[in-house]
Amino acid sequence: MPTTRTAGIRYRGLTARDLALIAVFAAFIAVLSISGQITVPLSPVPITLQTLGIMLAPALLGWKRGTLAVAVFLVLGLAGLPLFAGGAGGLGVLAGPSAGFIVSWIPAALVIGFLTDLMVRGGRYRFWAGLAVNVLGGVLVVYAVGVPWLGVAMGNDHLAALVAMVAYLPGDLAKAVIASLIAAAVYRAYPIPPAGRPVIEEAGTGDKGDGAARGEGA
Numbered sequence: 675m676p677t678t679r680t681a682g683i684r685y686r687g688l689t690a691r692d693l694a695l696i697a698v699f700a701a702f703i704a705v706l707s708i709s710g711q712i713t714v715p716l717s718p719v720p721i722t723l724q725t726l727g728i729m730l731a732p733a734l735l736g737w738k739r740g741t742l743a744v745a746v747f748l749v750l751g752l753a754g755l756p757l758f759a760g761g762a763g764g765l766g767v768l769a770g771p772s773a774g775f776i777v778s779w780i781p782a783a784l785v786i787g788f789l790t791d792l793m794v795r796g797g798r799y800r801f802w803a804g805l806a807v808n809v810l811g812g813v814l815v816v817y818a819v820g821v822p823w824l825g826v827a828m829g830n831d832h833l834a835a836l837v838a839m840v841a842y843l844p845g846d847l848a849k850a851v852i853a854s855l856i857a858a859a860v861y862r863a864y865p866i867p868p869a870g871r872p873v874i875e876e877a878g879t880g881d882k883g884d885g886a887a888r889g890e891g892a
Contacts, residue, residue, distance in 0.1 A: 685870030692739055692869045699735060699743035700750070703727030704757045707747075711759055717837045718771040719824060721845055722759050728779050729786060729812040729853035733804065734860055737787025738869045744783040748776065774823025778816040785811035790857075799861035801854050808850040813843070 688696075706723035713720050727747075732740025751757035754764045759772055767773060789807040793799060821838045825831035860866070 684873050685868045686873050687870045688739075689869075689871055691867075695735055695866070696739050696743045696746060699727070699731040699740070700746040703731065703744065703747045704750070704755075707751075707757050707759065708761065714837060714841045716828075716833065717824070717841065718827060719775065720759050721842065723849070724759070724779075725812055725816065725846055726849040726853055728782055728816075729808045729850060730856060732783040732787030732811070733790050733808065733853055733857040734866055735787070736791050736866075736869055737784055740787040741780060741783040744779050748779065751776075771824055771827030772820075775816055775820035777823075778819035781819070782811045782815045785815055794861065794865075799858055801858045804854040804857050805850055808853050809847065812850055812853070813846050816846075817842075 703724065706727040709723055711720040711722045728744060731743040734740070735743060747757065751763050752765055752767070756763040758767050758776065762770070762772075767776060786807055789811070790799070790804065793803055793807070817838055821834055822831065824838070825834035828834050828837075
């Protein structure tokens with residue numbers, strides 16, 4: 675049977691543009707973190723805009739660049755820069771009540787970025803699907819890690835869950851809506867190219883006798 679080949683494009687590595695986008699979005703998350711906060715009664719963790727940045731970075735940049743942007747922000751904050759809620763910084767925040775939320779941001783970015791990549795690759799960014807992705811990663815994943823940790827800090831799991839539902843959830847759902855609206859508008863007006871350098875690859879299919887041809891196209 676003759677061999678048939680189809681050419682495809684894969685993206686590998688990171689370009690200078692990718693590194694610039696990572697730096698810009700890490701700075702954007704930092705600005706949201708220090709732009710203000712609302713104190714929550716009965717809870718030591720204030721309301722901030724951080725989660726909006728955690729949703730937007732992977733929604734716009736994809737899983738690789740978005741997760742790296744969040745990671746860069748976390749590294750800078752844990753290194754001592756006052757980038758977390760209340761101007762906190764350093765490794766000491768990992769022993770505080772907000773540590774669970776901070777730890778959850780990496781898996782949240784991975785979930786949002788991966789699912790958004792699948793959606794965009796399958797067609798286009800759709801608001802309602804994007805909203806579901808942002809709620810899943812930016813709310814459910816964050817709460818799954820952050821709320822139990824907050825319960826330990828408060829000494830009452832039920833109170834922590836109640837505070838999260840009443841105080842944090844409405845604002846986080848609003849952030850998910852805003853992030854989805856922004857992402858939908860950006861993808862329509864100026865979709866950001868995929869991360870990495872485009873590499874054209876050939877995939878061959880055929881019988882066992884054409885292994886050499888397949889090897890040339892790998």
